[in-house]
Amino acid sequence: SQQGEEDPQALSIQEGENATMNCSYKTSINNLQWYRQNSGRGLVHLILIRSNEREKHSGRLRVTLDTSKKSSSLLITASRAADTASYFCATDASRGLTFGQGTILTVHP
Amino acid sequence: EPEVTQTPSHQVTQMGQEVILRCVPISNHLYFYWYRQILGQKVEFLVSFYNNEISEKSEIFDDQFSVERPDGSNFTLKIRSTKLEDSAMYFCASSEWGPSYNEQFFGPGTRLTVL
Secondary structure (H helix, E strand, C coil), X not given: CCCCEEECCEEEEECCCCEEEEEECCCCCCEEEEEEECCCCCEEEEEXXXXXXXXXXXXXXXXXXXXXXXXXXEEECXXXXXXXXXXXXXXXXXXEEEECCCEEEEEEC | CCCCEEECCEEEECCCCCEEEEEECCCCCCEEEEEEECCCCCEEEEEEEECCEEEEECCCCCCCEEEECCCCCCEEEEEXXXXXXXXXXXXXXXXXXXXXXXXXXXXXXXXXXXX
C-alpha cells in the first residue's frame, strides 16, 4: 500500500453518531494533517498533529497519532449532515504532502 | 480570514495549447505549492516553491510544466503543450513556513479540461 492510506473507504452514519476514520503510512514523518473535501471543491485543512504528539483536539475533532504503528485516526463526534465530505490524511515528505485515497463520509439527517 | 484564491475556476483548452493557471497565496506565506487531482484519484504533489525558485518537484512535473511568481502576489502554473491526461483539478496551496512543520492552505482549485 502507499503512504497515507485511509480506511474505511466509505462510511455511512446517522446524524449524532461518531465517525472514526483511520490512516496508515509507511515512512517516518514530521507531521500528519487531515483535510476535508466537499464534492468537487477545494481541500479544507482540519488539523495538524506533529510526530511528537499523541493526541490533539479541535472542536468536535479528535486526532490520534501512533508513530510506532505508523497510524492515525480522526474522530468526529456528534456528527452533522454538514460533515458529509471526503476526508484525507496527508503526510509530509521531502516532496510536498502525500495524500491518501480518502474516506467518503455520509451523515444521514 | 485570509484565503488562497485561484483563477479561473474552470479552463477548457484544446490539446497542444498552453494554459496558465493563476493563484494568489495568503499574503504572509513564504512557501507555495501546486497539486493536482485527476477525477476519482488521489491529490498528487507537483511542485513547491520558495524564495523565487523551485524547492522540490515530483516526477509528474516534467519539462511541460513551469511555475513563476511574476509579481509580489501571484503564483502561476504553466503547462506548455497540454495533453488529454492533464485534465484534472489543480490546487494551489501556501504555507507560512516549510512543508514539514506547517499547515498548507489550499485554494478552491481550477478544473482543467483538455479536449
